Structure formats: C-alpha cells, structure tokens
Amino acid sequence: MTALFDLTGKTALVTGSSGGLGLAMARGLAEAGAEVILHGRHQAKLDQAVGELRAAGLAADSAAFDVTSEASIEAAFAAFDEAQCHIDILVNNAGMQWRQPMTELALEDWQKVIDTNLTSAFLMGKQAARRMIARGDGGKIVNIGSLTSQVARATVAPYTAAKGGIRLLTCSMAAEWAPHGIQANAIGPGYMLTEMTQPLADDPEFDGWVRKRSPAGRWGTPEDLAGTVVYLASPASSYVNGQIIYVDGGMLAVL
Numbered sequence: 193m194t195a196l197f198d199l200t201g202k203t204a205l206v207t208g209s210s211g212g213l214g215l216a217m218a219r220g221l222a223e224a225g226a227e228v229i230l231h232g233r234h235q236a237k238l239d240q241a242v243g244e245l246r247a248a249g250l251a252a253d254s255a256a257f258d259v260t261s262e263a264s265i266e267a268a269f270a271a272f273d274e275a276q277c278h279i280d281i282l283v284n285n286a287g288m289q290w291r292q293p294m295t296e297l298a299l300e301d302w303q304k305v306i307d308t309n310l311t312s313a314f315l316m317g318k319q320a321a322r323r324m325i326a327r328g329d330g331g332k333i334v335n336i337g338s339l340t341s342q343v344a345r346a347t348v349a350p351y352t353a354a355k356g357g358i359r360l361l362t363c364s365m366a367a368e369w370a371p372h373g374i375q376a377n378a379i380g381p382g383y384m385l386t387e388m389t390q391p392l393a394d395d396p397e398f399d400g401w402v403r404k405r406s407p408a409g410r411w412g413t414p415e416d417l418a419g420t421v422v423y424l425a426s427p428a429s430s431y432v433n434g435q436i437i438y439v440d441g442g443m444l445a446v447l
C-alpha cells in the first residue's frame with residue numbers, strides 16, 4: 193500500500209455497519225490501517241461484526257445509538273470525548289428503504305426515511321465536524337448516496353428525495369468545512385446485493401432488468417465499495433471536495 197492510501201493512526205466511524213455495505217466499507221477502511229468503530233442499533237449484532245473483524249486481525253470497536261435522535265448522537269459523541277476517541281473519518285451510511293407509491297404514502301413513513309437517510313447525516317456531520325475543526329487537523333466525511341441521488345425510480349420517493357439531498361448536503365459540508373481541512377464527498381452505489389435490495393434481487397423481472405441495464409452485467413457486491421471509500425478517506429483525495437462518485441457498474445453512464 194502506498195502512503196497516499198494509508199489510514200494508519202486514523203479512527204473511522206461508519207454508521208449502519210453491523211452488516212451490508214457499511215460493514216464491507218468498515219472492513220476496507222480497517223484493512224487500509226484505520227481503527228474502525230462499527231455502529232448500529234443492536235449491540236448483539238455489533239458484537240458479532242466486531243468479532244469477525246478482530247478475528248481477521250483488524251482493529252474494531254462498536255457504538256450503539258440512534259442516528260435519528262440528536263440526543264442519542266450527542267451522548268455517543270460525549271462518550272467518544274470521554275474515551276479520548278477522535279473521529280478522523282466519518283462515513284454516513286445508515287439508511288433504510290420504504291417502497292410505496294406516493295399516493296398511498298403516509299407522512300409518518302416519508303418522515304422516517306428522511307430522518308434516517310438524510311437528517312442523520314446532518315446531525316452526525318455536525319458533531320464530527322465541530323470536533324475536527326476544534327482539533328485543527330482536518331478530517332474526512334463520506335456520505336452514502338445512491339443512483340437516486342441523480343435519477344428517480346417509481347415507488348421510492350422518500351428515499352430518492354433523501355439521497356438527492358445527500359448530494360447537496362455533501363456540497364454544503366464542503367462549502368463550510370473545506371477551510372478547516374475537511375473533505376466531504378459522497379459515494380453513489382448502484383444496485384448492490386444486500387439485505388435491503390434482496391426483495392428486488394428475488395424478483396426475476398427486476399433482477400433481469402438490473403443485469404441487462406448495467407454495462408457490468410451484474411449486481412454490485414458490498415466489497416465493490418471498499419476502494420472508493422478508502423480513496424475518499426485517505427490523503428489521496430485531499431483536494432477532492434463536494435463530489436459524488438457513482439460506483440454502479442456504469443449504469444448511470446448509459447441509457
């Protein structure tokens with residue numbers, strides 16, 4: 193590994209990382225040298241994921257809290273402060289899906305998706321950036337968007353609105369925090385095989401559409417994100433700010 197991509201001595205917090213894309217990204221960051229803090233809501237699931245990473249010789253710990261609650265986030269950061277744990281790299285990955293036509297969609301369900309996928313990134317970024325700014329040695333924020341940061345698909349309006357929001361929230365973070373040596377960028381994963389997309393992959397018609405529609409001819413795997421998250425968390429991207437990189441097998445590039 194070259195020094196450009198070396199994360200030795202850095203601490204990375206990845207929200208929503210007891211499984212799926214979050215855990216694969218955390219593993220990638222840990223393999224690049226970072227100490228990772230896995231995050232989720234269920235301690236038992238987190239313990240298992242931490243165990244997996246440690247068994248592979250990687251430095252991992254965990255924190256359970258609710259990213260939709262500002263009080264819960266504040267308490268988590270207060271505990272990091274107490275333990276003298278400085279977050280150098282924040283990956284805002286926690287998210288959820290809710291598929292329903294808009295004419296049927298309840299405000300409550302819209303709000304839950306917006307809170308989980310978009311407001312959480314603002315609240316987490318706020319706490320992380322305050323501390324990065326106070327310490328004065330910069331930092332990295334990677335927000336997880338989607339193909340729906342750019343284009344829509346019927347039945348997932350709140351997710352699409354939240355992921356579109358992630359794209360410009362990332363620009364706002366860059367605008368306000370770049371002067372402090374913080375780079376905020378986003379990743380837009382394409383159709384990746386995870387628990388969240390399993391219902392889509394199980395539908396032969398949708399599965400066929402993804403394979404035909406993607407120049408790569410396949411679904412992505414969580415591991416496909418590792419290289420991009422390491423790049424955006426490392427000195428290799430020190431003059432890259434406010435960008436979104438789509439990791440989608442070429443899907444957005446073609447009609």
Ligand code: GCO
Binds near residue numbers: 340380382383384389
């Ligand atoms: C779904 C959505 C999402 C996005 C994905 C691709 O129904 O779950 O379509 O999976 O399309 O984030 O970027």
